[in-house]
Amino acid sequence: MDQSRRNVLKAGGGAGLFALLATAGMLRTEAALAADWDQKAFSAKNLKDAFDALGAANRIESSDIVMTAPEIAENGAVVPIGAVSKIPGTESIAILIAKNPTSLAASFDIPAGTDPSVSTRVKLAQTTDVHVLVKANGKFYETKKEVKVTIGGCGG
């Protein structure tokens, strides 16, 4: 991208400026997507850094979040996790895994009209706490559950 920008700048003049604007316009969608994906949060190597990157340093433990997860996962490569929030005004739901190489597994934005309930399958490197983080009305709520893993999902 840098290279093409340099070429455009070199071309100079009105045509160059126009080309620059066109390039910027064309690249915008991808840039917007990249900005959406929170590099810092997703590369955080421990829970605290991940929570901090999400702006969720302060969280309230809540029993209004219901997590469905197996107590024992025979295969850490495929562990079903369901999360339901009964907190009014739920805006987003995130799944974090304490002992994975990177903690943040997924973050879901819940628009109005969509149930604050998602299910997916995750990989667990080892026996670990799984956290569900809910953002509602600007506040963060969480719940956690330990899942025992007999075969890890990462490595080998």
Add this chain to the structure above:
Amino acid sequence: MADPMRIRAVAKGDEVVVKVLMAHEMETGQRKDSSGKPIPAHFIQHVTATWNGKVVLSANWGTAIAKNPFLEFSFKGGKKGDKVQVSWTDNKGDKRTDEAAIN
């Protein structure tokens, strides 16, 4: 181009339950191949679901989502015959969009 997704959208009362199965390696970047070389990360980063052009779910994913990802969610307002569209983009810029009619 990646294989198509399997999307099932079923109307139950005033809700539509959507289940999606995507075909993707979801490589974490942690693994090594048989010669000991690291296998580069390759995973879905963005998922967006729309109904009648309205976004009903958007998600950002990391490498911890299991291979051939599964996703289930539900929303209000959809009617039988309406189209639900799901798109993903991975970290290498590959994309895939599929749709299904609600039944």
